[in-house]
Amino acid sequence: MSGGCSTLLSQGLLGSSRQCMAQEASSVVADSITIIDNRTGNQLEIPIERGGIAASEWQKLLPGVWFYDPGLTATAVCDSSITYLDGDNGILRYRGYPIEQLAEHSTYLEVAYLLLHGELPTAAQFDTWRHEVTYHTYIHENVRKRFLEGFHYDAHPMGMLVSAVAALSTFYLDAKQIFDPESRRKQIIRLIAKMPTLAAAAHRFSVGMPFVYPDNSLDFCSNFLSMMWKVAEPRFDANPVLARALDILFILHADHEQNCSTTAMRVVGSSHADPYSACAAACAALYGPRHGGANEAVIRMLTEIGSVERVPDFIRSVKEGTGGRLQGFGHRVYKSYDPRAKIIKRTADEVFAITGKNPLLDIALKLEEIALSDEYFTSRKLYPNVDFYSGLIYQAMGFPLEMFPVLFAIPRTAGWLAHWQELLDQDSKIVRPRQLYSGPEARDYVPIDRR
Numbered sequence: 001m002s003g004g005c006s007t008l009l010s011q012g013l014l015g016s017s018r019q020c021m022a023q024e025a026s027s028v029v030a031d032s033i034t035i036i037d038n039r040t041g042n043q044l045e046i047p048i049e050r051g052g053i054a055a056s057e058w059q060k061l062l063p064g065v066w067f068y069d070p071g072l073t074a075t076a077v078c079d080s081s082i083t084y085l086d087g088d089n090g091i092l093r094y095r096g097y098p099i100e101q102l103a104e105h106s107t108y109l110e111v112a113y114l115l116l117h118g119e120l121p122t123a124a125q126f127d128t129w130r131h132e133v134t135y136h137t138y139i140h141e142n143v144r145k146r147f148l149e150g151f152h153y154d155a156h157p158m159g160m161l162v163s164a165v166a167a168l169s170t171f172y173l174d175a176k177q178i179f180d181p182e183s184r185r186k187q188i189i190r191l192i193a194k195m196p197t198l199a200a201a202a203h204r205f206s207v208g209m210p211f212v213y214p215d216n217s218l219d220f221c222s223n224f225l226s227m228m229w230k231v232a233e234p235r236f237d238a239n240p241v242l243a244r245a246l247d248i249l250f251i252l253h254a255d256h257e258q259n260c261s262t263t264a265m266r267v268v269g270s271s272h273a274d275p276y277s278a279c280a281a282a283c284a285a286l287y288g289p290r291h292g293g294a295n296e297a298v299i300r301m302l303t304e305i306g307s308v309e310r311v312p313d314f315i316r317s318v319k320e321g322t323g324g325r326l327q328g329f330g331h332r333v334y335k336s337y338d339p340r341a342k343i344i345k346r347t348a349d350e351v352f353a354i355t356g357k358n359p360l361l362d363i364a365l366k367l368e369e370i371a372l373s374d375e376y377f378t379s380r381k382l383y384p385n386v387d388f389y390s391g392l393i394y395q396a397m398g399f400p401l402e403m404f405p406v407l408f409a410i411p412r413t414a415g416w417l418a419h420w421q422e423l424l425d426q427d428s429k430i431v432r433p434r435q436l437y438s439g440p441e442a443r444d445y446v447p448i449d450r451r
């Protein structure tokens with residue numbers, strides 16, 4: 001089976017329940033399925049490889065018959081070696097490394113290297129990588145003065161980020177050379193390095209504070225916190241526990257295979273747009289409340305519940321369908337506890353030891369306790385996801401709610417770029433799906449005075 005956009009999983013339609021085990025890739029045909037077209041009696045044996053059926057095989061039997069799969073819930077749109085996710089068993093690995101080990105021992109910058117290069121760096125490789133990312137943190141003065149400062153005073157920082165990332169493509173014209181390895185490398189470093197600068201600049205502008213230049217003597221997260229919070233002191237030294245907590249959150253958010261924003265990145269990248277334009281599309285996808293906005297929704301929900309005593313009533317209203325969904329619960333892929341949520345819960349304790357406990361924590365813990373023992377939630381396999389606790393941490397660290405999707409975009413840039421690079425290396429086809437047409441039959445134009 002060839003990789004790329006032509007590979008379609010058809011588990012739902014064809015009744016196979018196999019998992020796509022990308023990390024156990026093998027070219028051996030493991031299994032097959034026989035399909036009979038009852039209209040003609042034609043039959044075809046189609047190989048199933050790594051849980052997938054190639055669309056090219058399917059089309060041999062039924063040319064012009066399309067899978068109807070609007071949310072791409074049963075369709076593998078690519079063949080990727082970056083992230084492995086087993087939602088039934090709560091497993092997440094980057095390039096084969098368990099997320100738990102990376103969160104405990106690694107740093108975001110090292111994880112970004114791993115995602116982009118496929119291997120952990122040697123000490124020398126990491127030094128070069130860190131140096132390059134550190135020295136590309138500055139943004140062109142015109143990005144700030146002419147562009148960012150042109151926004152309305154109460155602009156949403158995520159809206160500013162989406163636009164600023166797209167605007168970078170007009171500052172780095174060499175970015176169009178997407179098949180030149182040196183140009184590609186340079187844009188990747190620029191994007192990873194400049195995201196925190198743009199993010200902090202968007203926040204400072206939206207609250208009327210002056211821009212803070214990057215401090216290249218600081219590590220990635222401490223530098224970001226300095227650009228966020230520095231006032232008049234000559235140097236801002238972030239609390240190391242908070243900087244490390246942010247680093248862990250960045251590791252957990254660095255990639256999550258074919259989520260909505262990564263798919264947007266791959267779709268736009270497949271047209272051979274430059275990486276800034278593709279990244280802006282990915283940021284835009286992340287802006288939506290169903291994706292990057294879920295942890296904000298959790299905070300709003302907890303605030304609305306208001307006290308531990310009101311939790312049972314709220315759970316009842318969710319079950320009766322009058323209270324909306326339990327935000328931060330459930331996941332399209334994870335059908336057991338989200339492994340990232342477990343790590344985040346530990347990180348939350350460390351952060352609260354410094355910042356003081358977020359008063360909403362007790363409500364969250366009660367919600368979790370009741371939901372995990374309630375048949376409504378357990379029978380639907382609804383468990384806390386990464387967003388259930390991440391918002392509480394960000395809020396305790398002083399980030400306003402509007403910054404939550406921005407905080408997600410900073411680390412996810414590494415994942416987006418890893419997928420962008422991979423699809424270019426695979427020489428993937430342009431993404432161009434089919435549709436089922438349900439509009440009117442052909443009809444003649446009626447002049448306006450006769451309608």
Ligand SMILES: CC(C)(COP(=O)(O)OP(=O)(O)OC[C@H]1O[C@@H](n2cnc3c(N)ncnc32)[C@H](O)[C@@H]1OP(=O)(O)O)[C@@H](O)C(=O)NCCC(=O)NCCS
Pocket residue numbers: 290294318324325326327328329330331332333380382385386387
């Ligand atoms: C993440 C999410 C969109 C996944 O949705 P999905 O895989 O399409 O699942 P469905 O919408 O098909 O839901 C399946 C069932 O569980 C219920 N359900 C799903 N998530 C629920 C939640 N958070 N609270 C209450 N019920 C929920 C649905 O009502 C549905 O019940 P039904 O079978 O009786 O109709 C969904 O779980 C959700 O909205 N969660 C809250 C938002 C959130 O935390 N998003 C962040 C994801 S990282």
